[in-house]
Amino acid sequence: MLPKEVLFSFFPKSTNKRYAELLNTFSSLEYAWHATRAELKQTKWKQELINEFFFWKKDFNEEKTQTMLAQQEISYILRNNPDYPELLQNIYDPPFCLFIRGSLRKCTIPLAVVGPRKNTQYGKYITTELVKPLVEAGVSIVSGLAYGIDAIAHSAALAANGNTIAVLGGGIDKYHITPASHTGLAERIVEHGGAIISEFPPGTIPSKFTFPRRNRIVAGMSFATLVIEAAEKSGALITAQCAIDAHRDVFAVPQNINSPNSIGVHKLIQSGAHLVTQATDILEILEVETRTQHKETKTIIPESPAEATILQYITHEPIHIDMLTKQANMPSAEITGTLTIMEMKGVVKNIGNMMYIVCK
Known part of the structure; x- marks a missing residue:
């Protein structure tokens, strides 16, 4: 048998607020599940909602639902379960059931x-x-x-x-x-x-x-x-x-x-x-210690005057090759060729659409 929290969650009009209203009125969800229309009127549920619930419940097949969950390898965690995410418990309006x-x-x-x-x-x-x-x-x-x-x-x-x-x-x-x-x-x-x-x-x-x-x-x-x-x-x-x-x-x-x-x-x-x-x-x-050794940051040493010029204008902020060409005041062919060499050496990276950044 599935817990009633799971069953109620399948009701299309189910919300955390309506779930809380049931718990505030009845001693348990088991009692609420089997409550009569008159008893449900004691909650803040409106008559239209009560009618919809009974209409839905009449066609709801718990055994078929349980089989479906098993076949799909779907489990559930209720708020009173120790496996429920602790941080989630502390927010406003936490889910009463997680699939x-x-x-x-x-x-x-x-x-x-x-x-x-x-x-x-x-x-x-x-x-x-x-x-x-x-x-x-x-x-x-x-x-x-x-x-x-x-x-x-x-x-x-x-x-x-x-x-x-x-x-x-x-x-x-x-x-x-x-x-x-x-x-x-x-x-x-x-x-x-x-x-x-x-x-x-x-x-x-x-x-x-x-x-x-x-x-x-x-x-x-x-x-x-x-x-x-x-x-x-x-x-x-x-x-x-x-x-x-x-x-x-x-x-x-x-x-x-x-x-x-x-x-x-x-x-x-x-x-x-x-x-x-x-x-x-x-x-x-977050006060998390890294589990891997930090690589020492190395100074990038340009190997040509063209690389030295480019490194003056290319940073971790993406720059388009056209803007780089204009700022560096270099021929576009020389810019393209130098960037290709620098990318092969891992000095710069083309992150798409001819946008370049310097590598760490």
Whole structure:
């Protein structure tokens, strides 16, 4: 038999507030499940909602649901379970039931990493550069499996043999992974010891109303939230606000001021978010000791006058080759040839769209 918390979660109109109203009225959810219409009227549930509940309950098949969960290898964690994420217990309105595929056991130092679905090449690069040393230090990456920075963060964690958790705004059954093109990524997360979780039962189709609730879990189960990029109005900012509301640290990566994805992160920094330029900025505040030896930073010694000139203008801030050519006042052919040689030596990197940065 499934716990009544799980059964109630399958009711489409179920919310934490309505769940609490049942507990405030009845001695147990077992009693509430078998309550009559008259008894349910004692709660704050309106008659229309009560009618909908009984209509839904009449067709609900608990045995079929239990079989489906087993076949999909989906388990659940209730708030009174010791495996329930401790940090999530401490937020406003924590989920009374979490559905999970995989395991949370390796998630010891969770950090939310968020950003836009339409990321820049710089956003992709910096996410990968930050995630690798973070997971090597034992940090677990928590994100939302969406397009853009979410997927990049999950993939970077897996590539570094790290732990990552995906929080969905819909069902976690294999038929409702959103976006569907990330089903393979979701499977890899589970296979590598991570987890896919949601407060929404299997079969739930995500909507504009479920994603903000997903964001509060992403932030709520994490020690801090790292915002890679964010436009002025962005889901990443909602996640950051959830972290602030839960009294958690927020980190933000500075951006090119001409990029639309810089507006949100720069406002966060102006409001007190920690500015991040390297992983140690985060690890120090989280008081996490790195598990790998820090490589000594070496001075880049140019091997030609052309390299020396280029190194005066190329930094960790992306610069387009056209702008570099103009600033360095060099022929475009010489710039192109010198950059190619410098990239082969690992001195600079083309992060896409002919945008270059200097390597560490």
